[in-house]
Amino acid sequence: MxxxxxxxxxxxxxxxxxxxxxxxxxxxxxxxxxxxxxxxxxxxxxxxxxxxxxxxxxxxxxxxxxxxxxxxxxxxxxxxxxxxxxxxxxxxxxxxxxxxxxxxxxxxxxxxxxxxxxxxxxxxxxxxxxxxxxxxxxxxxxxxxxxxxxxxxxxxxxxxxxxxxxxxxxxxxxxxxxxxxxxxxxxxxxxxxxxxxxxxxxRRPAARAQQPEIVDANPSWPDEAARLVARIATALGEGARRIDHIGSTAVPGLPAKDVIDLQVIVDDLGAAGRAAADLLEAGFVRMPDRWFDVARDGSEIDKAVACNADPGRAVNVHVRPAPSPVCRDTLLFRDWLRASPAEVTEYAALKRRLAAAEYALMDDYAREKTPWVNAALERAESWAERTGWRFGG
Known part of the structure; x- marks a missing residue:
């Protein structure tokens, strides 16, 4: 229904x-x-x-x-x-x-x-x-x-x-x-x-292209994300510590795949799995099997993922346990890019160049970006120290 x-x-x-x-x-x-x-x-x-x-x-x-x-x-x-x-x-x-x-x-x-x-x-x-x-x-x-x-x-x-x-x-x-x-x-x-x-x-996600297509930044992305965040907050209630619009669509002026990425922070991995399942009433389907982030040190950190059942709006919901350092890195990366126009230009050029290649899986495209992202996070750490940026997760 x-x-x-x-x-x-x-x-x-x-x-x-x-x-x-x-x-x-x-x-x-x-x-x-x-x-x-x-x-x-x-x-x-x-x-x-x-x-x-x-x-x-x-x-x-x-x-x-x-x-x-x-x-x-x-x-x-x-x-x-x-x-x-x-x-x-x-x-x-x-x-x-x-x-x-x-x-x-x-x-x-x-x-x-x-x-x-x-x-x-x-x-x-x-x-x-x-x-x-x-x-x-x-x-x-x-x-x-x-x-x-x-x-x-x-x-x-x-x-x-x-x-x-x-x-x-x-x-x-x-x-x-x-x-x-x-x-x-x-x-x-x-x-x-x-x-x-x-x-x-x-309980299946909407079909999605496997090849990345980078489009110009859309000024409607933040408004769409705000609607989705409110929908998730209603579905999860107090089960979510915080919900944020993340990824490239959260950075004004940054070209991106037309996919809204959201981060939901919960207490632990068990809560992450339950939250991802509970999102069905908001129109998101929990993805099966194991999902994990690769931290900056190369370690694998488990998370849960839900994707859109709506064919009209592609969304990834990353449900991460609060102890995960990726929660912080994700928001640091977003906020640093928002404050760094020159880095946005460099990142946009990289994304367009990588998207021109063909990939067997969308994850391969993401993997190709990882060295630049990890190096960028080091620059973001220096920015955080200078500006007093803090993660409030």
Whole structure:
């Protein structure tokens, strides 16, 4: 099973996207629909809302008068928090029940309007955000009967576009006609969501090229890494001492393979194995067999590794026990490069030169870089001494 979070601002067309995903085969769970169900007449939810807000929010037929309730809570953070304290636990419980009822091979899309506002993005292995310009959204909301001022007020009470973009693994621009979005969804379904689910269910990593391809630095890499770090932190909780974006994609301006490397530091090797296995719920598959780092002195130091099940984003998660000196070296190397533009230029030239060769295994490419990296670490040690850099693992 794969759980996907779907969100978008009011008027962006999220419901249209949800319906299309349902036609493609997704199990869609609509949080708004659940929110209505849990306060239907005769439910404990409605009784709790009446107790908190009074009988004035009850319509003549005994149902919840949403307009009256909205008037009470809109623009009042304290009253809205009181309402959320009643509704959210009920919705969460019902969502969990519906997810549990889905088939083992389902792609479950959870349609949650306030996913970003409620900080739920890291709970999903993949988040889809539906976008439309503010002008388009106001036009759509006006067609539903809102005034321009009401529409603008509702839009601005929600998350900003920047906040949504930071949470989005998939950004769907639904400003124009439906045809481009429908085509994009079909591509997404066939080539990302369905394989992602199958990879998770079968505990296998997504296929990846074996020959290194070095690309120019992408300014989106840090934002992608931040999303992944939050996802891993949610999955592991206190089991992770710290989680960092490492490797070449963590160094601004450095060309690299388009693979996000992350380091998770845990207490010991046993914890590393457990953590790597626990990452399945975040969309990462623990790699089998023995994995190890080669320290600067040539010794082998065991670690656990998890890789992406998502075909749309290559990721390596290196789970290392705190006693490993590689934890420190990895962060020292990253921070030194960030502070050393001339070294970045030299390293970039080496990477491009080595990547031009053919390798039987990707590890062979990494092995070819090792002499330069080890020598660079000696220079990094001098830099650390001069600058007072310390490892806080």
């Amino acid at each position: 794969l759980r996907v979070g779907l969100t978008g601002g009011i008027g962006a067309g999220k419901s249209t996207v949800a319906r299309r995903l349902a036609k493609l085969g997704a199990v869609v769970i609509d949080a708004d629909q659940i929110a209505r169900e849990v306060v239907a007449p005769g439910t404990p939810g409605l009784e709790a809302v009446i107790s908190e807000f009074g009988s004035g929010i009850v319509a003549a037929d005994g149902s919840l008068d949403r307009g009256a309730l909205g008037t009470l809570v809109f623009g009042d953070d304290e009253r809205r928090a009181a309402l959320n304290a009643i509704i959210h636990p009920l919705v969460y419980q019902r969502r969990g029940e519906l997810v549990a009822q889905a088939a083992a091979d389902a792609v479950v899309v959870e349609d949650i309007p306030l996913l970003i506002e409620n900080g739920l993005g890291p709970s999903y292995p993949l988040v889809i955000v539906v976008y439309a310009t503010e002008a388009t959204r106001i036009e759509r909301l006006a067609a539903r009967g809102m005034t321009v001022d009401e529409a603008r007020s509702r839009i601005r009470a929600q998350a900003s576009d920047d906040e949504r973009r930071a949470a989005a693994d998939v950004w769907l621009d639904n400003t124009g006609s439906r045809a481009p979005v429908v085509a994009e969804l079909e591509e997404l379904w066939q080539h990302r969501l369905v394989p992602f689910e199958a990879n998770c269910r079968n």
